[in-house]
Amino acid sequence: MIEVKEEILADNNQVAAGVRERLGRQKTLLLNLMSSPGSGKTSLILKTAEALQGKVKLGVIEADIESRVDAEKVAACGIDAVQLRTGGFCHLDATMVTQGLEALPPKDFDLLIIENVGNLVCPAEFDTGAHKNAMILSVPEGDDKPLKYPLMFSICDVLVINKIDYLSLSDFDLAALRHRVLALNPQIRIMEVSCKTGAGLAEWTDWLAREVAQFVGS
């Protein structure tokens, strides 16, 4: 069993490195967005598209086990999007991402966002080929999640804490959360947002715009 897994991971790492290199040459930044189900991945993508409109050419690769509801939501806002149906698979691997890249219209994208399958476990183990990894933790999920899903917090460049409008109803301890996350990953950027009220979103979109500008200009 373990050998099989190691082989799968080694093959995947090779495909992922190829994706990263190819998109790097094309000056397209690939961002992998992960979270539990319902933390707000699609909402954050829609808010990001709104803020970066006219500044960044954005495409989206949606992954879902069964439905196409997310791609439909995103496409309805005029964003180039493809839906990958994983057919029961609990994460995206780099081969699936390659299929998504081929299905997108042939445009000069500055930024492609992958919305991974809603899952705090498996997506953390598979390199998608992304240049940056970001995760969302929403306030109702609780501040103990870094203790329980440490790999996900360890591999991300950015943690977006979403639904801070729920803080008043919750015993979520932001200081404890920050402490737990930084113990796992001292380099991670932590941002507090509410996709519903718009609070804090400028920090996220400013960071992303800067990353894209650096990448495109590099």
Next chain:
Amino acid sequence: MIEVKEEILADNNQVAAGVRERLGRQKTLLLNLMSSPGSGKTSLILKTAEALQGKVKLGVIEADIESRVDAEKVAACGIDAVQLRTGGFCHLDATMVTQGLEALPPKDFDLLIIENVGNLVCPAEFDTGAHKNAMILSVPEGDDKPLKYPLMFSICDVLVINKIDYLSLSDFDLAALRHRVLALNPQIRIMEVSCKTGAGLAEWTDWLAREVAQFVGS
């Protein structure tokens, strides 16, 4: 790949059937509780233990990828509990449950609750040997989850909708959720609760007490 998966599933089904049969002879009802991270599995178990105290001999098998925080919380309330660390695995299988059963003190339990790994995808694919499967969906996760994680909703006997105290802050549509769930699984029981305020919990604990009484008396 697919063959390997089928073999794993076939082996697991055999172990699961053995667990179910053995616990059936011992008149111990095994309940498998599943949800996304942070939906309230541990909170529901603590509330259940409180309500059934003195009536039902309860034990808990906690599963987590890394930490022991849940088992510590449960044991602190005087409940017999073991913690299974899956070491990266994204679900419990019947062999892991067997290890959990062996680690529990040798008592005449009426009810054993498995708290599965927080994940709406993989745990739905693996029979744990439980007699009943229950899931929690919490209001902040959104009413579209049956569209996106249909297998989980299809295999459960009970859906507990938790955190209904968040409904006032949310656009969660209870009628739409019920409609989507029942389209997948017409037999499922749906209960609305708040582990924080206690609302609706009696329906859950009454149902569970009845199921245990029937099982023990059968």
